Amino acid sequence: MTLGEKILALRKARGWSQEELAGRIGVTRQALSRWESDAAVPDTVNVVQMADLFGVSCDYLLREEWTEEQTTAPKEGLSKESRIVAWALTALGAAGVLTMMIIWSMDWATSSTNQGPLAYWLGRGLLWLFLMCWSVFAIGIAEVRGGKFSELFHAVLHEASPKKIRQDLGLDNDETK
Numbered sequence: 001m002t003l004g005e006k007i008l009a010l011r012k013a014r015g016w017s018q019e020e021l022a023g024r025i026g027v028t029r030q031a032l033s034r035w036e037s038d039a040a041v042p043d044t045v046n047v048v049q050m051a052d053l054f055g056v057s058c059d060y061l062l063r064e065e066w067t068e069e070q071t072t073a074p075k076e077g078l079s080k081e082s083r084i085v086a087w088a089l090t091a092l093g094a095a096g097v098l099t100m101m102i103i104w105s106m107d108w109a110t111s112s113t114n115q116g117p118l119a120y121w122l123g124r125g126l127l128w129l130f131l132m133c134w135s136v137f138a139i140g141i142a143e144v145r146g147g148k149f150s151e152l153f154h155a156v157l158h159e160a161s162p163k164k165i166r167q168d169l170g171l172d173n174d175e176t177k
Helices: 003-013 018-025 029-036 044-054 058-062 080-110 117-123 127-145 148-159 162-168
Strands: none
Touching (some): 080 117
């Protein structure tokens, strides 16, 4: 099924006229007609707008050989377990940062050097612990807000390979082989 056929089918399934869909995405009816007849191809912005309007992925619209196995259901947010882990990470990071700041402030109040927290922990060889607490807190907040870090982490662990990374960076091309 071509991109134009998919746009036409999705538009008709919703009972929209060409004018109505064109108005929703901010193009002319003639432009939409050319897309549906495969005489022209929409730009990326318009593909993304149509994917959002129709509730499908851009992959579905753009790939002619799309199969049902490739379809992924839209995420409804974090699962209960993911929310618990996200809040636990946030609390653990916040507790670590708070504890380290209290220790620093108690020493700062009684010391004559009055170092800042980074210099204080660096001088004790524990800057890594201070930064790790902040990182855990930041990751926890990111997870609570939408779970993007876990998706990125999963993608890096399961989908990235050294060859793919080299290709994405443009370091691995056919001329060097």
